[in-house]
Amino acid sequence: MKNILVIGSAGQIGSELTPELRKRYGHSNVVAGIHKTRPSRELLESGPAEIIDITDGEQLPPVIRKYKIDTIYNLAALLSVVGEARPLEAWQVGMNGLLNVLEVSREYRCAVFTPSSIGAFGLSTPLDNTPQDTIQRPQTMYGVTKVAGELLSDYYFKRFGVDTRSVRYPGIISNVTPPGGGTTDYAVEIFYAAVKEKKFTCPIGPNTFLDMMYMPDALEAAIQLMEADPSRLKHRNSFNVTAMSFCPEMIAEEIRGQIPDFKISYEIDPIKQSIADSWPNKMDDSCAREEWDWNPKYDLPGMTKDMLGITEKKAESGFPSSEIGPRAS
Numbered sequence: 058m059k060n061i062l063v064i065g066s067a068g069q070i071g072s073e074l075t076p077e078l079r080k081r082y083g084h085s086n087v088v089a090g091i092h093k094t095r096p097s098r099e100l101l102e103s104g105p106a107e108i109i110d111i112t113d114g115e116q117l118p119p120v121i122r123k124y125k126i127d128t129i130y131n132l133a134a135l136l137s138v139v140g141e142a143r144p145l146e147a148w149q150v151g152m153n154g155l156l157n158v159l160e161v162s163r164e165y166r167c168a169v170f171t172p173s174s175i176g177a178f179g180l181s182t183p184l185d186n187t188p189q190d191t192i193q194r195p196q197t198m199y200g201v202t203k204v205a206g207e208l209l210s211d212y213y214f215k216r217f218g219v220d221t222r223s224v225r226y227p228g229i230i231s232n233v234t235p236p237g238g239g240t241t242d243y244a245v246e247i248f249y250a251a252v253k254e255k256k257f258t259c260p261i262g263p264n265t266f267l268d269m270m271y272m273p274d275a276l277e278a279a280i281q282l283m284e285a286d287p288s289r290l291k292h293r294n295s296f297n298v299t300a301m302s303f304c305p306e307m308i309a310e311e312i313r314g315q316i317p318d319f320k321i322s323y324e325i326d327p328i329k330q331s332i333a334d335s336w337p338n339k340m341d342d343s344c345a346r347e348e349w350d351w352n353p354k355y356d357l358p359g360m361t362k363d364m365l366g367i368t369e370k371k372a373e374s375g376f377p378s379s380e381i382g383p384r385a386s
């Protein structure tokens with residue numbers, strides 16, 4: 058990777074992946090692709106940036122040529138809940154956008170990372186120790202685009218030799234940019250609520266297990282996979298990766314270890330609950346461990362300690378208003 062383009066660089070993952078890539082590969086070698094989400098000043102000032110709408114196939118080639126891009130991190134997507142509210146837009150961004158990225162990569166020989174998700178699974182998938190290769194019949198438009206995106210990316214690899222690689226991310230817990238419109242967002246919101254109010258109303262049931270991952274591990278997964286020796290890769294699109302599996306009761310208990318009077322109550326959101334019920338309780342990520350040495354650092358206690366420490370520091374200096382509640386996507 059010499060010259061990198063991050064599409065969706067102002068989003069939840071992009072706002073942390075772009076600075077990490079700039080640190081590792083040189084600030085001027087990583088272009089921040091921005092579109093609807095407002096980027097931070099730091100993102101704009103720490104390296105090159107371009108406005109790119111990936112649903113318009115004409116917009117990518119000039120940027121690829123201008124910066125001699127050889128690697129694209131394609132992070133543009135509408136998450137699961139917002140994708141149910143706006144399914145056509147979810148398809149436009151997730152599928153037509155991906156097709157444009159793959160086409161430009163075929164022409165200019167770029168490597169491509171496009172995250173998939175636990176959303177690529179559905180109720181007919183084995184939900185405990187979900188295997189790497191298994192039934193994928195998701196019930197959301199987000200999931201449909203993720204499965205189709207996995208297939209399309211494998212097709213471009215096999216048919217045209219485009220170096221496509223991907224992971225199935227679980228819910229990602231982050232403290233820089235909040236997620237917006239996802240089913241797993243509660244696992245981020247709970248920390249802000251715990252620090253601000255010592256109480257949280259959870260939209261999914263107390264015993265609903267889901268895979269989760271702390272952002273530093275999510276960044277490592279993307280970069281490590283793109284750096285992996287291709288001769289070791291038996292899979293490409295996409296690898297199961299997980300770091301921890303918990304339900305709301307477990308994270309609440311962990312938070313109470315540091316905020317003893319923290320209280321959780323439940324007001325079930327039927328859409329979020331039915332999506333969560335159709336996703337794995339815990340994935341088997343042994344293929345990622347075998348093929349490119351995936352080994353996450355953060356478990357539930359380690360992540361909770363770090364998240365609470367950082368969220369408390371932010372509270373002392375006053376939360377920026379965009380960080381208090383879920384963002385509109």
Ligand code: AKB
Nearest residue numbers: 136137174239240241
């Ligand atoms: C969502 O909840 O939609 C995402 C995901 C697990 O892909 N965070």
